[in-house]
Amino acid sequence: MTQLELQKVSKFFGGLAAISRLDLQVQQGEIIGLIGPNGAGKTTTFNVITGELRPNEGEVIFEGQDITGLRPHQVATLGIVRTYQLVTLFPGYTALKNVLVGLHLGARIGFAEAILNSRSHQRKELHLYRQAQEILNFFNLQAVADEPAENLPHGLQRKLGVAIALAARPKMLLLDEPLTGMNPNEVLEMIATIRRIRDRNGITVVVVEHNMRAVMALCERIVVINFGVRIAEGAPQDIQANKQVVEAYLGSDSHAA
Amino acid sequence: MEITELIQITVNAISIGAIYALLALGLTLLFGIMDILFFAHGAMYMLGAYAAYYLCTKLGLNYFVALPIGVILIGLIGVVMEKGLFRPIRNDHVAIIFLAIGLNWFLESTGFVVFGLRPKPVASVFTGQAHFFGATISWERAVVVLIGLLAVLALYFFLMKTRWGLGMRAFAEDPLTAELQGISNDTVCSLGFLIGCGLAALAGLLVAPIFILTPTMGSHAVLISLLVIGLGGLGSIPGALISAFIIGIIESFGTSYLGADITWGMIFIFVIIFLIIRPTGIMGVVRE
Amino acid sequence: MTRVRPDPDRQGKFLGEMKAQQKSRLYFLGLFVLLGLVPLVLRSEYYLHVLIAMFYHVIYATTYRFILRTGQFHFGAHAFVGIGAYASVLLVMRAGWSFWLAMPAAGLIAAFFAVLIGYPTLRLKGIYFAIITWGFGDTLRFIYMRFKEPFGGPLGIFAIPGPNPITIPGLITIDFSQKTHFYFLALALMIVTLYILHRMEQSRFGLIFGAIREGDRLARAVGINIMNYKVLAFAVCSGLGAMAGSFYAHYTYYISPLDFSVLLTIYLAIYTVVGGQERYAGVIVGTVVLMLAGEVFAGYSHYQLLMYSGFLIVILLFLPGGLISLPGLLTRVGSRAEEKEGEKFRNDPA
Ligand SMILES: Nc1ncnc2c1ncn2[C@@H]1O[C@H](COP(=O)(O)OP(=O)(O)O)[C@@H](O)[C@H]1O
Ligand SMILES: [Mg+2]
Numbered sequence: 001m002t003q004l005e006l007q008k009v010s011k012f013f014g015g016l017a018a019i020s021r022l023d024l025q026v027q028q029g030e031i032i033g034l035i036g037p038n039g040a041g042k043t044t045t046f047n048v049i050t051g052e053l054r055p056n057e058g059e060v061i062f063e064g065q066d067i068t069g070l071r072p073h074q075v076a077t078l079g080i081v082r083t084y085q086l087v088t089l090f091p092g093y094t095a096l097k098n099v100l101v102g103l104h105l106g107a108r109i110g111f112a113e114a115i116l117n118s119r120s121h122q123r124k125e126l127h128l129y130r131q132a133q134e135i136l137n138f139f140n141l142q143a144v145a146d147e148p149a150e151n152l153p154h155g156l157q158r159k160l161g162v163a164i165a166l167a168a169r170p171k172m173l174l175l176d177e178p179l180t181g182m183n184p185n186e187v188l189e190m191i192a193t194i195r196r197i198r199d200r201n202g203i204t205v206v207v208v209e210h211n212m213r214a215v216m217a218l219c220e221r222i223v224v225i226n227f228g229v230r231i232a233e234g235a236p237q238d239i240q241a242n243k244q245v246v247e248a249y250l251g252s253d254s255h256a257a
Numbered sequence: 258m259e260i261t262e263l264i265q266i267t268v269n270a271i272s273i274g275a276i277y278a279l280l281a282l283g284l285t286l287l288f289g290i291m292d293i294l295f296f297a298h299g300a301m302y303m304l305g306a307y308a309a310y311y312l313c314t315k316l317g318l319n320y321f322v323a324l325p326i327g328v329i330l331i332g333l334i335g336v337v338m339e340k341g342l343f344r345p346i347r348n349d350h351v352a353i354i355f356l357a358i359g360l361n362w363f364l365e366s367t368g369f370v371v372f373g374l375r376p377k378p379v380a381s382v383f384t385g386q387a388h389f390f391g392a393t394i395s396w397e398r399a400v401v402v403l404i405g406l407l408a409v410l411a412l413y414f415f416l417m418k419t420r421w422g423l424g425m426r427a428f429a430e431d432p433l434t435a436e437l438q439g440i441s442n443d444t445v446c447s448l449g450f451l452i453g454c455g456l457a458a459l460a461g462l463l464v465a466p467i468f469i470l471t472p473t474m475g476s477h478a479v480l481i482s483l484l485v486i487g488l489g490g491l492g493s494i495p496g497a498l499i500s501a502f503i504i505g506i507i508e509s510f511g512t513s514y515l516g517a518d519i520t521w522g523m524i525f526i527f528v529i530i531f532l533i534i535r536p537t538g539i540m541g542v543v544r545e
Numbered sequence: 546m547t548r549v550r551p552d553p554d555r556q557g558k559f560l561g562e563m564k565a566q567q568k569s570r571l572y573f574l575g576l577f578v579l580l581g582l583v584p585l586v587l588r589s590e591y592y593l594h595v596l597i598a599m600f601y602h603v604i605y606a607t608t609y610r611f612i613l614r615t616g617q618f619h620f621g622a623h624a625f626v627g628i629g630a631y632a633s634v635l636l637v638m639r640a641g642w643s644f645w646l647a648m649p650a651a652g653l654i655a656a657f658f659a660v661l662i663g664y665p666t667l668r669l670k671g672i673y674f675a676i677i678t679w680g681f682g683d684t685l686r687f688i689y690m691r692f693k694e695p696f697g698g699p700l701g702i703f704a705i706p707g708p709n710p711i712t713i714p715g716l717i718t719i720d721f722s723q724k725t726h727f728y729f730l731a732l733a734l735m736i737v738t739l740y741i742l743h744r745m746e747q748s749r750f751g752l753i754f755g756a757i758r759e760g761d762r763l764a765r766a767v768g769i770n771i772m773n774y775k776v777l778a779f780a781v782c783s784g785l786g787a788m789a790g791s792f793y794a795h796y797t798y799y800i801s802p803l804d805f806s807v808l809l810t811i812y813l814a815i816y817t818v819v820g821g822q823e824r825y826a827g828v829i830v831g832t833v834v835l836m837l838a839g840e841v842f843a844g845y846s847h848y849q850l851l852m853y854s855g856f857l858i859v860i861l862l863f864l865p866g867g868l869i870s871l872p873g874l875l876t877r878v879g880s881r882a883e884e885k886e887g888e889k890f891r892n893d894p895a
Contacts, residue, residue, distance in 0.1 A: 050766065076768035084766075090759035096559055100749075101756040105768040107749060111777070114748035115741055117566060125749065129559055146558045168767040294672050345862065354618065354672075355818050356861050362811055363854035369847035476807075480683060487676040522687040529680045533665045536673045 003028040003204055004049070004080070004172060009058030010228075011044050018044040019228035021058070026172070031198055031205045033219035033236075035212075037248065041228035042208040043085055046174050050082050051075045063171075077105060079171030083161045083178060085208075091150035095141055095160055098149050099132040102167030106131075132167070139163045139193065155186040159193070166197060172204040173197065179211050187211065191218050216240070224248070261391035266509050268392045274505025275402040276464060280478050281485040281497045282412065283456030289492030290429045290449050292350070296357040297338070298482065299475030300364035301454045304331050305461020306470050307368070310377040313465075320382040320466075327462045328455045335454025336447050344446065361475065368472030379465040401463045408459060409498065412452070416494075421448060429492075484528045489538050496540030504528075566747055570740070577736045584725045593724045595840060597796065600731040602816070603832050604738045604789035608782035609813040610828045611742055615754055615778045617667060621678025622786060622813050624685050627805030628655040629787025630794040634705050635695055637795075644708040648791040655787030656780040663776040679807055689802040701801025708795055727796050734792055738785045742825060745781070754778060808850075815857045821867020830868050 006024040010017060019041040026032055034042050047053040049060055051072045060068045067075055089098050107128060113121040136142045139159050144152060149160060158178060165173055175194070179187050191214055197203050209215050215222065216236045224232040224239060226248045232239060239245055280302065287295045308327035312318045318326070338360070346352045383396035416422035424440030425448065432442050460478075468474065485504060489496030504524055511520025532538065584593060605626060612619040633651035636642040642650070666677050689696040696702070708730065710720035719726050745751055756764045757771055765771055794800045820831020835853060842849040860867060866874070 052762075052765075072762075072765040073768050073770045076766055081768070082766050084763065088760065088763045088766075090756050090763065092759055093755070097752060101752060101764070101769075102767050104753065109749050111750065114750055115744045117570070117744060117748070122563070122567065125563060128749075129563075164763070164767060288672075294675070342858070342862065346865075349865070351618070352861050352865060354675075355814060356858060358811060358814060359854045359857035359861065361854075362850055363858060366847045366851035366854065370851065480679065480807075483676045484680060487673070487680070491672065518687070518691060522684065522691055525680060525684040525687055529677060529684055532673070532677050532680070533662065536666060536669045536677070 001028045003063060005061040007059045009048055009055045011048055011053055011055050017228050022230060024223060026204060026206060029202050029204055030221060031219050033215045033222040034206060034208045035215055035222060036225040040225050043176055046082055046176055050080060076168060081165045081168045081170035082174035083165050083176055085176040087157045088161050089149045089157060089164060092148060094146050094148055096132055096145040098160055098164050099135050099167045100128060102164035103128055103131055105168050135163050135167050154181050170203060174206045176208045179209055179214050187214055194218060264390050265392040266513055268394050270506040270509035272394060272398040272402050273508050274502035275405040277481060277485050277504055278498050278501035279405040279460040281482040281501060283453040284482045285486040285492055285494055285497040287449055287453040290425050291446060293353055295453060296479055297360035298457050299479035300361045301331055301457035302461040302478050303368060303472060303475030305458030306465040307372055309379045309462045309465035310470060314379055324462055328458045331458035332451045332455030335450035339447050339450035365472050365475055372472055377470040381466040397466050404463060487532055487538055488528050490540035493540040496538055499539055573736055573740045580732055584728055590724050593728050597728055597731045599833060599836050600735040601789040601793055602836060603735055603829055605786050606813045606816045606828045606832045607742055607825060608786040610817045610822055611782045612779055613822060615775050616758055618672060618675040619678055620675040620810055621682040623805045623807055623809040624682030625655045625783040625787050626790035627685055628658055629790030630800050633791035634702055634794045637706060639695060644795055648788050651791040652784040652788040656784035659780040659783035660776055663779045667775040668772060682807060686802045686805060701799060703799055705794055705798045731792060734789060815853045819856055819860050819867055821869035823866060824869055827867050827869035
């Protein structure tokens with residue numbers, strides 16, 4: 001079933017088309033890779049989906065609903081949650097508090113009860129705390145729960161970033177270069193984690209990533225864009241065999257592989 | 258009769274607008290280039306007006322000699338403030354605003370202590386009125402319009418044609434690139450304060466013969482300037498000019514037909530509602 | 546950078562904070578009782594008055610600081626305090642309401658205005674917000690001055706009645722004929738306000754406000770409606786400030802447009818920065834210290850403002866964390882000296 005669909009979406013910056021009449025379909029429950037050279041328009045595509053940028057033309061359809069032009073928090077409420085290319089977390093907060101913020105959409109705590117700090121409110125807080133710990137356990141971050149996020153090593157920060165996104169109980173996760181700066185072992189661990197996220201919770205995952213080995217290992221389907229235009233789409237082996245892609249991308253950037 | 262009345266009101270509008278434009282010019286320049294809302298602008302304006310009093314009335318200097326002396330003196334005070342107070346905390350935006358606020362009211366209350374409460378007179382250099390198309394304008398106001406116009410032109414020329422001006426505009430875009438163009442950020446900031454405070458002082462010196470001098474005149478001027486540059490779009494010099502004249506027109510027509518105080522209330526309400534609907538002002542860009 | 550020590554006791558930390566929160570109500574009650582004992586010792590009406598003024602200024606300043614902390618450069622605290630004062634006075638004197646109804650109603654009216662102003666403007670960078678809120682305050686001042694009916698014009702409103710008497714049959718009557726009655730009312734208002742602000746900061750709402758400050762894009766991406774939170778803080782704080790404004794009106798029996806000029810907001814900004822805005826105790830310290838120091842210049846407002854703004858400048862340049870950061874700074878300097886001492890010892894060839 002098609003869960004997310006971009007129909008002829010364009011986004012211009014001044015005269016430059018960051019993405020141009022881009023079509024994209026994401027199936028429910030798949031892990032799909034969105035790849036392309038630097039400046040190809042991958043992050044812009046994410047920004048358009050999550051409502052951070054309003055496209056100049058085209059529509060974004062999520063689960064049958066037109067979400068073009070919705071605001072970011074509304075898109076998140078519908079179930080699309082993203083991470084950012086650069087490390088994104090709340091640096092001064094502990095890992096646990098980072099995840100607690102991520103739990104926002106499921107929190108349902110009213111202003112009055114929070115002020116009065118009633119029994120039932122305390123129970124809710126405790127419940128959220130347990131949920132946060134569960135998520136930290138899932139990412140094997142329980143040992144650093146009370147560490148300020150800014151003190152964590154880079155690899156753990158990246159993981160925490162995904163943990164925050166997962167805490168928001170998304171139907172679809174958009175991960176923007178989640179493996180940047182990780183060592184090979186951390187990469188393997190993250191790949192396994194992303195797989196588990198999909199397998200256990202049925203969450204669709206869209207990954208933008210430059211590490212080609214990882215993309216080939218992780219994704220079931222790959223879409224290649226260049227200069228904001230889709231140039232290829234298919235299973236990993238097809239993409240590897242695609243001449244156009246090799247020229248546009250792999251050829252010029254073969255070290256990455 | 259009808260037509261001369263219209264011309265008269267328009268002439269008034271221009272003379273009011275010129276003063277407001279002059280008031281707001283330095284403030285919007287500093288904001289546009291350094292992203293500082295320099296509240297102490299009002300105090301510099303007040304100091305400019307008092308400089309006119311001390312130089313002309315007390316020392317008996319010719320008004321046109323006093324004018325450049327006052328502007329340079331207060332411009333230099335601005336440079337000293339930039340080097341001594343603002344530079345150490347340049348990167349802390351919130352602290353800078355608070356510092357400018359503190360300075361404005363520090364200088365204002367110092368003004369009370371030093372200058373006293375009693376309004377100070379500055380003799381008008383020009384008496385009499387000019388006439389054209391049946392409208393009259395007092396010469397002193399005509400001079401303000403003229404010098405104000407010259408100041409705007411000079412500023413424009415400076416920003417557009419000189420190396421320093423280019424450096425300042427480059428700084429506004431991106432401090433790093435500006436540095437690469439061979440003008441250090443420190444120089445740009447000092448220059449910005451020199452010009453910004455000099456323009457505030459110029460406004461003060463020019464209005465000294467027309468307005469009543471009290472230490473609070475600065476804070477009042479800041480509020481008016483904020484309305485002007487808010488309406489025009491923060492940091493935009495053309496915006497400030499346009500909005501100064503819009504406010505001048507409203508004030509001039511309003512005072513003729515409705516009375517002074519209700520007009521000011523209307524201007525407030527107009528600007529606030531305008532800004533609530535379009536917070537970027539007439540020419541501004543949203544910075545969220 | 547990369548020091549990660551697994552914390553064996555980590556189950557404790559967050560839960561411990563939660564436990565502490567459950568006790569915090571007791572602390573506020575304790576503070577109320579403690580300050581409630583003051584009138585027994587302090588018989589001077591003058592000192593009571595100073596304390597009462599301090600209490601409602603603490604409300605103004607702490608609510609002001611909370612709005613600042615949401616990242617908005619608020620410059621119109623005087624507007625909302627003024628709305629509170631005028632609204633409650635008019636409700637009491639014109640509509641015949643009881644003070645006890647009019648005060649919360651005034652808070653709600655101010656909160657309503659905050660919502661009205663907040664939604665279109667709070668998304669903007671602080672400076673626009675500063676201009677609009679200042680302008681709003683001065684527009685209101687113009688309206689009070691211009692319309693004698695019902696606002697009393699430039700001279701203001703005289704002979705405002707005090708709060709309606711409360712009688713608990715057979716126990717006591719509080720009729721606000723004595724300073725101590727006002728003292729307890731101001732104290733209660735302050736404690737309640739501080740408790741609300743404390744909970745706003747410590748509860749999940751504080752967690753979210755902090756997250757918005759730490760990274761608003763990420764906060765949005767996990768579904769937080771930033772505007773709603775900012776407006777909420779703005780409205781609640783403005784409403785609380787307005788209730789203090791209502792108290793002010795019925796305590797001093799007289800209000801005029803002059804009471805609600807931008808100078809009020811400037812004072813609050815100075816209290817906040819001088820005390821230290823990082824922590825909410827800082828603002829209280831700033832308010833108390835400066836108001837006490839200001840008493841020296843009572844009646845000479847220029848000298849008072851001169852001292853306050855001079856203080857502000859010095860603090861900004863030399864103690865950016867405010868007075869509240871002083872103890873921490875001193876102990877740190879102390880321990881650094883000790884360290885040096887130790888080093889000398891170690892390097893000793895003996
Ligand atoms: N906010 C922006 N303003 C102007 N140009 C932008 C902006 N964001 C992206 N671009 C431009 O759009 C193009 C695509 O960028 P991006 O989507 O970030 O690429 P990718 O993520 O694939 O590396 C680039 O040329 C970039 O310079
Ligand atoms: Mg990118």
